Amino acid sequence: MTVAVNRIALNLRALVGRSYPRVVGLQREPSWLLFDTVLPLLGIASYVYIYHGFFAGSEGPEAAARLNALVGFVVLGGTMIAFWLNVLWSMASQLYWEKEMGNLQLYMMAPMSRMALLGGMAMGGMFMTGTRAVVTLLMGIWAFGVVLVVTNPALILAVFFVTLIALYGMGMMLASLYLLYGREAWHLSALMEEPIFLVSGFYFPPAKPLGRAVMLGAAIIPATLGLDALRQLIFPTTALGADVWILPPETELGILLVLAVVFLFLARQSLAYLEKLARREGRLTSRHQ
């Protein structure tokens, strides 16, 4: 019993310890806040003005509701992009950077669970990115006059947090795989950026016209279903018609829960495999090997 408690205490401390650099990093580099909130707003603004262009000359409450929904989509999508980029560049690539910095072998030598290490990275990343995302969201809502209709806040929060867990679970899984690919991590991250912006519908309504196969592929990225559910819950479903959505939000929450469990399980398995490989071949934890 005591042994189990000690192990839990050890892993909780390790989790807090590893999340610390990311939490404190926000205060140490306040310039990041500017770059990560103001610059994304410019990207959001460009789409907002395109949608305003579409509706130029249209009048009446229906057109206004549709425009509000589309602008809201962009603001919400632009906010969620921060999490996706954080998962790609600061979760998936992180073990590779840790190896290059010489930290990875110290992590591997420590008695903590490897999931505590990844969990700490994820928690710190969520906190750091969450702060930036909230600023982007609030500034977007204020600057573009988005009207939100929050009818089921509990479900919205559930969808948001389960989406984050699934998203970061995916990042934890990718972290081990990226390390195996070594320097290709750069290219993999770059490769996964723009196409996923498109198919996950960060700036658009869901990309259903691309076909079921593409939507199925896109649904593997938790942001796709998470965004779809959040948009349904925040913007009146009637604004763009019922056909625009992928699935009902409750179903999407269920799928996201499954994705979260699967990704966390795969993250654990892939890191255990990576450690086994590292010990056997001695080429993954040391720099220059």
Add this chain to the structure above:
Amino acid sequence: MTLAVETRQLTRLFKRRKPFFKKAKAEENGGDTLALDKVDLQIKEGELFGMLGPNGAGKTTLIKILATLLLPTSGYAAVAGHDVTGDPFPIRKQINMVSGGESSGYGLLTVRENIWMFSQFYGIPSKQAKAKIDELMHVFGLWEKRNEKVRGISTGQRQKMNMIRGLVTEPSIFFLDEPTLGLDVNASRVIREYIRDWVKKQSGKTILLTTHYMMEAEMLCDRIAIINKGQILACDTPENLKRRIKQDSTFRIEVDALKDMDGFAAIPGVRNFSAANDIAKNTTRLTFILSDESAVSDIMSRVMGQGSRIQSLQKSDPTLEDVFVAMCGRGLE
């Protein structure tokens, strides 16, 4: 006698990775590296044990196996009584490691925060860890730098920080892989003095130190293993190691830079020799281990035959370096 570390016939082979796309040519299949070759070693609890060997001798590979970062290809290794191939958790709780030239940690954290973060991976309660960090910072003369960001401190200060990182978890067995590599005299002295006291003033603490600084090994270690090409050539106290070549004579000769040194080994009476060029002075320093002192005249003739002048000749008591030269036929530098 409790053993902190034990290895039996420990072997580690690094296989060359074959090209993924093209079919490897016959000659490309070679190049596997035998880093450790049937190493037998016993390190007693409370011992400060040194591993002396040149780059590529297998020192770091051995430490990585003992630190559970690497698996042996064959043979047995145990740390604190636990097999390194089994569950690594009981070993990891009791060990720590610091390497020379280490650049671990995060530049945006302060020195104190960085060490604290690593202490959390060992489950040390935060308050306890901070008190220990502060104590060690005073000892290592790093207190003034405690709130400075890691990216702003010097190499020596960084290595002191690494030492504190390793010590804050109070390991029973501490692996030090060339801990004073590239440090100035003062930083090296602080580290050496601390590790000697750390082992001697507490019971149950063990250090395995790898180095290629002879003076460091001689000054600190209770016993030393000389390792070359993955094999332990000798293992004893520094005094006993030197006694092994006591019947031989050690001559150090400095001459104008030599080009041809092939013939020295064949001179009767020469047991072994090493040569090091001093580019700044344009000289060659030769160390000969002679079983017969009459070989000196032949050595002189060969040197002068190349048109080189003898600048100094000295007969001296054997040092650990001479032991190394006698065994390996080369110096460490």
